[in-house]
Amino acid sequence: xxxxxxxxxxxxxxxxxxxxxxxxxxxxxxxxxxxxxxxxxxxxxxxxxxxxxxxxxxxxxxxxxxxxxxxxxxxxxxxxxxxxxxxxxxxxxxxxxxxxxxxxxxxxxxxxxxxxxxxxxxxxxxxxxxxxxxxxxxxxxxxxxxxxxxxxxxxxxxxxxxxxxxxxxxxxxxxxxxxxxxxxxxxxxxxxxxxxxxxxxxxxxxxxxxxxxxxxxxxxxxxxxxxxxxxxxxxxxxxxxxxxxxxxxxxxxxxxxxxxxxxxxxxxxxxxxxxxxxxxxxxxxxxxxxxxxxxxxxxxxxxxxxxxxxxxxxxxxxxxxxxxxxxxxxxxxxxxxxxxxx
Numbered sequence: 001x002x003x004x005x006x007x008x009x010x011x012x013x014x015x016x017x018x019x020x021x022x023x024x025x026x027x028x029x030x031x032x033x034x035x036x037x038x039x040x041x042x043x044x045x046x047x048x049x050x051x052x053x054x055x056x057x058x059x060x061x062x063x064x065x066x067x068x069x070x071x072x073x074x075x076x077x078x079x080x081x082x083x084x085x086x087x088x089x090x091x092x093x094x095x096x097x098x099x100x101x102x103x104x105x106x107x108x109x110x111x112x113x114x115x116x117x118x119x120x121x122x123x124x125x126x127x128x129x130x131x132x133x134x135x136x137x138x139x140x141x142x143x144x145x146x147x148x149x150x151x152x153x154x155x156x157x158x159x160x161x162x163x164x165x166x167x168x169x170x171x172x173x174x175x176x177x178x179x180x181x182x183x184x185x186x187x188x189x190x191x192x193x194x195x196x197x198x199x200x201x202x203x204x205x206x207x208x209x210x211x212x213x214x215x216x217x218x219x220x221x222x223x224x225x226x227x228x229x230x231x232x233x234x235x236x237x238x239x240x241x242x243x244x245x246x247x248x249x250x251x252x253x254x255x256x257x258x259x260x261x262x263x264x265x266x267x268x269x270x271x272x273x274x275x276x277x278x279x280x281x282x283x284x285x286x287x288x289x290x291x292x293x294x295x296x297x298x299x300x301x302x303x304x305x306x307x308x309x310x311x312x313x314x315x316x317x318x319x320x321x322x323x324x325x326x327x328x329x330x331x332x333x334x335x336x337x338x339x340x341x342x
Contacts, residue, residue: 021190021223022047022070027083029069029247037294039065040247043083044321049190052217052224054238054255056231056270060291062247063227064113067193070225071110072100088190106136109189111213113196115180119168125152125179126164129186136187151182155212174205178212185216192217194226198233210237231274235259242328243267246292246302249321252328263327263334265307301332309333 022045029040040062047053055063068074070085072092085092088107095103112118119128129148134141152160155178168176177197184192194213198206214237217224228234234241235255242252243264251264262268269287289306292298298305304314314332321330322338329338 018048020046021049021051021088022225023084023086024070025084027066027069027085028081029065029074030080031074031078032080033078035295038247038297039294040069042321043244043247043249045242045249045252047191047223047225049223050217050221051240052226052238054234054241055225055227055244056229056234056241056258057244058229058270058291060294061244063229063244064195065247066244067110067195067225067227070191070193071104071108102136105132105184105189106187107189108191108193109184109187110193110195111177111180111184111197113199115176116168116173118180119176119183121168124165124167125171129179129183132183133186148182148186151186152179155179155182155185155216157182173201174209177201177205177209181209181212181216185220185222188220190222192222192224194224196227196229198228198230206233213237231259231270243270246297247294248302248330249328250303250330254326257327261336263329263336263338264303264331265309265333265335266303268335269306301330307333309335 024046025044027040027043031037031039043062043066045053055066057063069081070087070092072095081093090103090107092103119125126145126148129151130141130144133139133144133147149160149164152164157163157175157178163171163175163179171179197213198209201209210233213224226234226237238255240252240254241258242249243258243266244250245266251258251262251267258267259271262271266287272285273287275284287306292302292305298315299318300316301307301310301314301319304310307314311333317332319330319332321328324338327338
């Protein structure tokens with residue numbers, strides 16, 4: 001069963017010339033603990049209200065680091081952040097104290113990969129959603145409780161009133177993820193960050209959660225950044241896809257552009273390694289080698305040691321990100337060159 005069998009893949013387009021809700025410019029993140037590592041390097045992208053961006057790549061490519069940086073979740077003492085993040089008109093990297101608390105959950109919320117770790121095990125699901133609402137809005141407890149219950153019903157949790165009084169460990173994985181979505185949306189954020197929200201779920205529940213996220217996104221008009229290593233999930237939920245490798249965005253385009261005509265050899269390799277029912281019995285295609293050590297990145301293109309198109313220049317010079325007609329590409333020898341008007 002495919003999501004495409006149950007709903008179309010159209011999202012409301014932002015009006016021409018409207019200011020982006022999210023603007024990330026030259027974002028760099030370096031972890032400076034016992035072992036230094038360059039987690040993100042010159043990451044730039046923008047997102048309009050109501051738009052869904054998929055971040056695609058292997059584990060360790062920088063997807064989750066990007067989301068956590070947007071929400072300012074990294075420990076400041078051991079993290080060095082450069083560049084600029086502007087969301088809903090706010091300079092996120094300049095926020096402190098109460099302003100930062102109001103931003104988290106109020107303007108931007110996150111659905112974590114493992115909700116069992118995100119929820120506090122000693123409080124009920126309903127208590128945690130209620131307190132989140134009251135932390136952001138000056139309303140009485142009864143009103144917050146009523147909204148929390150309504151959110152649980154909205155995310156289609158069966159017997160919502162009973163689950164309101166349940167502890168996280170008493171819910172199944174799929175219901176915990178629905179409760180996590182209810183918590184994330186309780187204060188009506190403008191931006192939702194979804195960090196591989198279906199990874200730990202079985203196939204049927206994955207489809208249900210993706211359908212729910214897509215329905216809620218359309219209903220609320222919020223923007224979404226959806227992190228995944230599953231190309232199928234990205235295709236079904238996103239408007240645009242940004243492919244990440246070794247802390248950089250190496251290609252960005254519409255879903256149709258990424259799937260129909262991948263330009264970066266890494267993107268082409270990811271697509272070639274995807275299997276479906278028609279591939280039963282056929283040998284798997286895999287990208288050779290392994291992702292680089294972020295503590296010792298090569299001087300040239302990070303993908304060069306694994307790339308079939310790599311030349312001498314790839315080993316010594318890091319390719320810049322070139323933008324044209326809504327597409328972005330960082331590659332000296334792309335599978336299909338980026339068309340740049342003269």
